[in-house]
Amino acid sequence: xxxxxGPPAAVPRVPEAIxxxxxxxxxVLMFSLLIVxxxxxxxxxxxxxxxxxxPTGLGATQSELEWAINSYTLVFAGLxxxxxxxxxxxxxxxxxxFGILLFGIGSALAAMSGSPGELITWRAVMGFGAAFVMPATxxxxxxxxxxxxxxxxxxxxxxxxxxxxAIGPITGGLLLEHFWWGSxxxxxxxxxxxxxxxxxxxxxxxxxPKPGRIDPLGVLLSIVGLVLLVFGIIRGGELADFGxxxxxxxxxxxxxxxxGFVWHEKRSSHPAIDITYFKNGAFSAAVAAVALxxxxxxxxxxxSAFYLQSVRGYSALQSGLLIVPLAAAQMIFAPRARLxxxxxxxxxxxxxxxxxxxVGLSAFALFDATTPIWVMCLVFFVQGTGMAHVxxxxxxxxxxxxxxxxxxSGSAINNTFRQVGGALGIxxxxxxxxxxxxxxxEGHLGTLPAAARxxxxxxxxxxxxxxxxxxxxxxxxxxxxNDAFVSAMHVTALGSACVALxxxxxxxIFLPGKPPAGQRSEQGDDDRAVPAGxxx
Numbered sequence: 334x335x336x337x338x339g340p341p342a343a344v345p346r347v348p349e350a351i352x353x354x355x356x357x358x359x360x361v362l363m364f365s366l367l368i369v370x371x372x373x374x375x376x377x378x379x380x381x382x383x384x385x386x387x388p389t390g391l392g393a394t395q396s397e398l399e400w401a402i403n404s405y406t407l408v409f410a411g412l413x414x415x416x417x418x419x420x421x422x423x424x425x426x427x428x429x430x431f432g433i434l435l436f437g438i439g440s441a442l443a444a445m446s447g448s449p450g451e452l453i454t455w456r457a458v459m460g461f462g463a464a465f466v467m468p469a470t471x472x473x474x475x476x477x478x479x480x481x482x483x484x485x486x487x488x489x490x491x492x493x494x495x496x497x498x499a500i501g502p503i504t505g506g507l508l509l510e511h512f513w514w515g516s517x518x519x520x521x522x523x524x525x526x527x528x529x530x531x532x533x534x535x536x537x538x539x540x541x542p543k544p545g546r547i548d549p550l551g552v553l554l555s556i557v558g559l560v561l562l563v564f565g566i567i568r569g570g571e572l573a574d575f576g577x578x579x580x581x582x583x584x585x586x587x588x589x590x591x592x593g594f595v596w597h598e599k600r601s602s603h604p605a606i607d608i609t610y611f612k613n614g615a616f617s618a619a620v621a622a623v624a625l626x627x628x629x630x631x632x633x634x635x636x637s638a639f640y641l642q643s644v645r646g647y648s649a650l651q652s653g654l655l656i657v658p659l660a661a662a663q664m665i666f667a668p669r670a671r672l673x674x675x676x677x678x679x680x681x682x683x684x685x686x687x688x689x690x691x692v693g694l695s696a697f698a699l700f701d702a703t704t705p706i707w708v709m710c711l712v713f714f715v716q717g718t719g720m721a722h723v724x725x726x727x728x729x730x731x732x733x734x735x736x737x738x739x740x741x742s743g744s745a746i747n748n749t750f751r752q753v754g755g756a757l758g759i760x761x762x763x764x765x766x767x768x769x770x771x772x773x774x775e776g777h778l779g780t781l782p783a784a785a786r787x788x789x790x791x792x793x794x795x796x797x798x799x800x801x802x803x804x805x806x807x808x809x810x811x812x813x814x815n816d817a818f819v820s821a822m823h824v825t826a827l828g829s830a831c832v833a834l835x836x837x838x839x840x841x842i843f844l845p846g847k848p849p850a851g852q853r854s855e856q857g858d859d860d861r862a863v864p865a866g867x868x869x
Contacts (some may be wrong), residue, residue: 351537352664355477359486361531362470363493365433368524369463370497372440375505375517376402378649380635382514383452383640384794390514394791397449399763402635404453405561408460409467410749411556414606417745418547425469425476426538432465436576437525444515468744475732475743476539481638483733484671488725491685492667496660502653518661545555548603555592559753562587566760606746610734616845619730620746621739622683624722624754625836626690628762629829631755633694636766636822643793643816644702658710662717662849670725678847679726680840686726687837694833697826702815704850723840730844758829767792773817793818 351358383401386392393401420428439458446452471490478486508516565583600606611617641652674682693716700709728747734780735743771790781799790796796814800807 351477355482355486358457358536359474359489361528361535362474363468363490363496364524364531365528366470366490366493367497367500368433368436368521368528369466370494371501371504372459372518374522375501375508375520376503378502378638378653379509379514379517380638381794382509382649383449384595384792386798391446391449391452393449393452396793397416397453397634399465399759400453401449401456402759402764404457405460405463406752406759407556407559407563408457410752411559412461412464413468413749413752415547415549415552416465417472417743420465420469420472421540422547424538424540424725426532426536427470428465429469429473430532432462432469433525433532435462437522437529438462440521440525441516444518446515448523461809462847467748471728471732471744471747473539474537477537481734484725484729485668486672487728487732488668488670491670491721491725491728492664494663494667494724496664500660502656503549503650504652504653506648508545541660543566548598548601551594551598551601551604551606554590554597558594559756560587561590561762563756566757566764603809606749610746613734614843615845616734617734618745618839619727619734620750621730622687622723622727622836622840622844623747624750625832625839626687626720627751627754628758629690629694629832630835631758631762631853632722633697633762633826633829635759635763636825637697639793639818640700640822643792643797644818646727653734655706655709656713659713659717659720662714663721666718666721667725670722671729673722674726674729676847678845679730680844680846682722683726683840683844684837685704686719686722687833688841689715690723691719691830691833693719694826695829698823700822701819723836727844750832758832762829763823766827768826769821770817773820774814777813823852 347497380398383393384388384398404620416428416432436459439455439460439462439652443452443455443459446455447470471487474486474490475483504520505517508520561583565585565587568577568580568583575685595608598606599608611620637656638652641647641655642649647655670682696708696712696715731747732743770793774790774796778796793814797811800814804812
């Protein structure tokens with residue numbers, strides 16, 4: 334390579350001291366992200382245990398289990414706007430440290446919960462803390478790496494999600510086999526302590542030199558709208574009646590409030606989310622893909638725990654090990670997704686990834702109570718491969734569409750759509766699962782007393798609990814419960830696959846294709862360096 338002469342040598346925009354340790358900083362950021370992902374993946378394995386009666390669990394109903402997840406994700410999503418703005422305003426390292434500390438406190442309190450209501454409350458506190466963690470890690474990453482290295486760094490960052498998915502279920506299974514259910518939350522505490530020390534020593538601070546004001550009304554409208562909408566969906570699933578007055582009022586009220594949120598943001602001088610970002614087709618397609626893929630996958634993750642443990646009879650640890658292929662695929666392919674994008678373009682790669690996700694989800698419609706283990710592992714690997722070729726490219730598209738100074742806002746938008754999509758996926762697909770299951774199992778509950786009949790139709794765990802109390806006479810009810818759940822799972826899986834196909838259509842139409850080679854080279858040269866003296 335020739336050495337240019339004449340103009341002063343170009344230097345990185347990132348300070349040299351930070352640039353030299355950028356990969357160590359990335360490891361610390363991944364560790365911080367791992368804490369959040371680890372907790373959610375552990376909880377998915379533990380839902381069956383938590384649903385069990387005391388003293389084994391808390392006796393949580395299907396709806397309470399959904400709210401134990403949704404209370405976290407709704408608070409998380411609602412506060413991401415504010416967390417991103419605060420990070421840009423007062424410093425991303427400060428809000429990251431605050432978020433992880435609060436997450437650790439919430440974890441300790443969740444471990445000591447004495448009822449499903451307490452667990453839901455402390456999960457909301459954990460979501461509050463996590464809202465300050467997720468956007469800060471990605472925003473700091475964008476300020477530590479130069480533009481040409483950002484796709485590689487984001488791919489590795491996204492790969493850490495796969496690591497969390499792998500470690501979480503295995504860790505959860507081991508803990509549940511040797512300790513009480515609260516240990517799945519208590520394990521977060523020592524990890525939080527290590528993360529706090531590492532971040533305080535190694536992670537640099539950064540902020541927007543011209544931050545905007547916080548929009549408390551916008552945040553409030555988003556939280557109220559989402560809570561009303563998801564509550565209506567969950568309640569409709571519980572009643573198996575979406576025409577119920579309370580259900581309709583909740584859903585309609587949520588949609589009206591969210592419409593008011595959009596109206597307010599368009600007219601606010603200091604919006605929580607800048608609506609003008611969405612005029613960029615690639616940006617809008619990227620955030621829509623994030624929401625759709627997590628809508629589809631989170632619902633499946635929720636019911637797969639019951640399928641593996643209740644229908645197939647695997648332990649929590651065995652169920653966790655069966656998820657490893659999905660995590661391994663993400664860890665293998667996510668860091669390398671940028672290479673595929675460079676060759677084929679974001680549109681082709683993300684479309685193929687979404688189609689792989691749809692194929693994996695559709696395969697669940699073929700599962701029954703005797704499906705071989707290797708088939709399940711293959712399906713999970715296909716799902717992970719698809720996600721690994723969707724999440725890094727769309728995250729890069731979102732983050733590079735905004736200036737570096739607005740990295741906190743960009744990260745908040747990306748993670749908000751991710752979490753809202755996941756929360757709605759659990760609510761909608763969980764409601765579909767509950768409705769179909771209730772409809773199929775009701776015909777087998779006629780011999781039970783009225784009170785027991787209502788309780789037994791709540792979920793497969795409730796049905797199996799009643800069957801166990803009946804002794805040998807309950808054996809036919811166990812078979813009926815398994816058949817009803819598998820049938821409900823088939824319907825839910827096909828619905829999830831349709832959502833993934835919509836995502837494939839969105840990215841296939843709106844994401845940019847492969848740019849000409851000359852344009853890529855010129856952009857890379859411009860991004861890697863700036864005139865001397867621009868070092869910050």
